[in-house]
Amino acid sequence: MPVSRRIFLRDSAIAMVGVGTSPLWLQRAAFAQSNSGQRKKVLVAIFQRGAADGLNIVVPHGEQHYYDLRPTISIPRPAENIAKEDAVIDLDGMFGLHPSLAPLKPLWDSRQLAIVHAAGSPDPTRSHFDAQDYMESGTPGLKATNDGWLNRALPPAEGKPSPVRAVSLGPTLPRSMRGDNEAVAVESLGAFGVRDAAAAKALEAMYAGSGDQILNGTGRATFDAVALLQSVQKTPYQPAGGAQYPGGRFGDSMRQIAQLIKSNVGVEVAFADLGGWDHHAQEVGPKASVGQLAQRLTEFGGGLAAFYKDLGDRMEDVVVVTMSEFGRTAKENGDRGTDHGHANAMFVMGGPVQGGKVYGQWPGLAPEQLYEKRDLALTTDFRDVLSEAVFNHLGNKQIGKVFPGYPGSVDKFRGYLKG
Numbered sequence: 065m066p067v068s069r070r071i072f073l074r075d076s077a078i079a080m081v082g083v084g085t086s087p088l089w090l091q092r093a094a095f096a097q098s099n100s101g102q103r104k105k106v107l108v109a110i111f112q113r114g115a116a117d118g119l120n121i122v123v124p125h126g127e128q129h130y131y132d133l134r135p136t137i138s139i140p141r142p143a144e145n146i147a148k149e150d151a152v153i154d155l156d157g158m159f160g161l162h163p164s165l166a167p168l169k170p171l172w173d174s175r176q177l178a179i180v181h182a183a184g185s186p187d188p189t190r191s192h193f194d195a196q197d198y199m200e201s202g203t204p205g206l207k208a209t210n211d212g213w214l215n216r217a218l219p220p221a222e223g224k225p226s227p228v229r230a231v232s233l234g235p236t237l238p239r240s241m242r243g244d245n246e247a248v249a250v251e252s253l254g255a256f257g258v259r260d261a262a263a264a265k266a267l268e269a270m271y272a273g274s275g276d277q278i279l280n281g282t283g284r285a286t287f288d289a290v291a292l293l294q295s296v297q298k299t300p301y302q303p304a305g306g307a308q309y310p311g312g313r314f315g316d317s318m319r320q321i322a323q324l325i326k327s328n329v330g331v332e333v334a335f336a337d338l339g340g341w342d343h344h345a346q347e348v349g350p351k352a353s354v355g356q357l358a359q360r361l362t363e364f365g366g367g368l369a370a371f372y373k374d375l376g377d378r379m380e381d382v383v384v385v386t387m388s389e390f391g392r393t394a395k396e397n398g399d400r401g402t403d404h405g406h407a408n409a410m411f412v413m414g415g416p417v418q419g420g421k422v423y424g425q426w427p428g429l430a431p432e433q434l435y436e437k438r439d440l441a442l443t444t445d446f447r448d449v450l451s452e453a454v455f456n457h458l459g460n461k462q463i464g465k466v467f468p469g470y471p472g473s474v475d476k477f478r479g480y481l482k483g
Contacts, residue, residue, distance in 0.1 A: 103381050106325055107458055108334045109214055109240060111200070112364070112388035114341030115192065117402055118409035119394065119440060120348070120357055121165070122179050122422070126158035129429035133395040137348040137402075139163070150352040155179075159422050163352055164361035167369035171413060175420040176372065176379070178480040180410045182424050183444040184390055188436075190404035192342070195389035200239035202447060202467045213450065213467060214333050215243030219460040226330025228293065233317035233336045241335055253293055253320050296327045307374035310366035314338040318371040326378060332458065338364055341388060345399035368413060380415035383457045383481070387446055393438050394429055406439035410449055416457060416481050423478040444478065445470075452477040 123139045124130045131138050139162055142151040152160035153169055171177035187204035189195050198204040202213030230247035232238050237249040301323045309315035317336035324331045340360050349355030391408035427433050427441040435441040447467045454460050463472045
């Protein structure tokens with residue numbers, strides 16, 4: 065079985081972990097890659113694993129049916145007797161943000177944040193595993209797809225591509241990033257160094273001397289990637305603009321993606337995820353500012369807001385899109401939670417975004433408007449949202465190859481990107 069660079073990076077961690085003396089070949093490789101001077105267009109995909117509750121994240125507070133369906137876990141409208149930190153943050157009179165997403169309101173006001181509501185996968189499955197697989201492969205209902213949409217989204221490389229062109233922050237490469245284009249999974253930028261020069265030379269010689277062209281190429285590409293990651297870590301990173309990332313894995317991931325983008329090492333697509341959204345019980349505490357959902361949204365919103373502030377004018381080159389495998393039931397259950405649903409809300413953030421607007425057709429929450437009489441109905445296919453970013457931002461016009469079997473077209477774009 066051929067050894068991929070993804071597997072090598074994961075399984076060679078013991079050999080490569082630690083910060084040591086960098087041999088000249090590493091320094092030369094890092095210098096050559098990190099000084100290309102090109103500012104790439106970057107697409108960052110965020111996956112909310114566990115089926116986030118879009119109705120309590122982007123709240124349809126202008127519709128009474130929402131409050132009728134959720135008598136104990138709805139997010140209150142602003143009122144004199146409701147503390148500000150427990151009330152909906154109004155956006156347009158109809159929709160509002162959960163109060164724990166207050167850090168994102170300035171982005172909405174500056175039109176750098178857009179929302180697509182009633183969006184998601186048209187496949188009816190309520191299985192987390194299947195729904196995530198379908199969304200990450202970009203082929204709902206089809207299990208035979210071997211690669212991921214984000215790997216296919218990479219446009220044809222100009223010249224020699226960067227060894228960190230596609231980066232996922234996490235211990236394993238996600239389904240979205242697998243495919244023919246090289247991609248690396250890095251749990252931490254500081255985890256890939258060189259223990260000592262002798263070990264590095266021995267490993268390099270082993271791969272360079274291999275008669276297996278795949279193994280030889282994999283080894284070379286791996287060392288280039290390691291070199292690049294080590295070069296980025298030479299100077300301690302200080303987020304700009306007073307950005308303060310929240311503690312936890314998601315905040316760390318967003319900080320490191322920002323660091324890679326600002327290092328000009330050739331990143332074009334990046335991926336991070338945040339789990340813990342499967343709130344079947346006690347989704348909301350005695351008030352909106354406490355409870356499982358509030359805790360998760362504090363980390364989510366804080367990470368996105370810090371990323372935006374940290375990148376500054378580099379956000380002109382960046383689009384961030386969020387997704388979750390499906391939404392949750394419109395009606396609360398008997399345990400003050402929600403169960404597996406259908407449509408959801410997606411966030412799109414960045415300099416090229418025409419924000420300050422909720423995109424998509426709102427289906428309503430009246431009994432006859434619900435999907436299968438229980439869920440928010442789908443009016444926007446998630447592939448239309450992602451296709452717009454791939455087509456207009458990354459510049460990959462081959463939408464049919466990025467989302468095989470889907471008749472996507474420019475006519476289906478929601479128009480959330482400028483131009």
